[in-house]
């Protein structure tokens with residue numbers, strides 16, 4: 001297959017698929033450097049604001065990050081109903097910690113990020129993402145491989161959120177059966193594991209693999225969806241695994257919990273929460 005022109009000056013072509021590219025115009029490149037783990041870049045786009053890429057794959061943009069971060073935090077936390085201890089694996093930009101910490105009932109957030117460079121860089125170039133989360137005394141930041149962390153961890157968490165890169169490079173290990181098994185062992189009774197699982201229309205195998213592992217581990221294993229414009233190719237899937245029945249929390253209970261939390265959201269609503277678990281046929285067919 002002929003390789004398309006992907007070197008247009010003033011544009012970033014996302015290097016995620018061989019046969020499908022998303023291009024974002026660059027107004028200004030603010031940062032471009034390599035850590036020992038990955039290439040980190042940030043540039044501004046007129047529509048999405050500041051855009052963070054790792055190894056030339058879009059991780060987050062100022063314009064649409066709220067959808068991803070709200071859906072990976074408020075769905076499991078409000079479904080659980082009494083989450084006190086939350087573990088975030090990855091999440092170096094701080095957006096996930098920001099949303100978790102908006103729940104005043106959460107007492108402790110442990111965030112395990114492999115790359116200190118992402119944290120330092122995000123604080124400087126994307127301060128709106130963490131919005132002070134790194135200074136919150138409830139946050140414990142651990143710079144380590146998330147897979148290693150769950151192997152050695154004796155703590156138990158009510159909610160575990162895997163905010164990883166795609167399954168290439170350092171993030172690959174976070175999509176393995178053994179990682180999921182160890183993560184499950186770190187859940188308290190009734191705990192919930194949620195994961196970023198890519199865009200099923202384009203990355204179906206990734207979802208199938210995670211769901212196969214989840215179905216072997218959890219009494220309730222499925223995924224839920226949200227559309228994030230810069231994760232191109234249709235809605236994105238989030239893996240959901242628990243031995244409890246939090247997914248069936250009635251709408252009225254979610255409404256009450258959401259009101260009690262006193263959180264203002266731009267995407268999450270209890271109705272969206274419930275509806276996100278309704279899966280179209282092509283996604284259902286990816287579930288083993």
Ligand code: SAM
Nearest residue numbers: 059090091092114115118145146164165170171
């Ligand atoms: N929302 C993004 C997406 O889906 O495109 C991903 C967010 S980004 C914050 C993911 C983070 O996971 C990066 O900061 C990366 O350094 C971190 N990460 C990758 N592999 C990891 C591992 N094995 N352990 C801990 N963190 C990891």
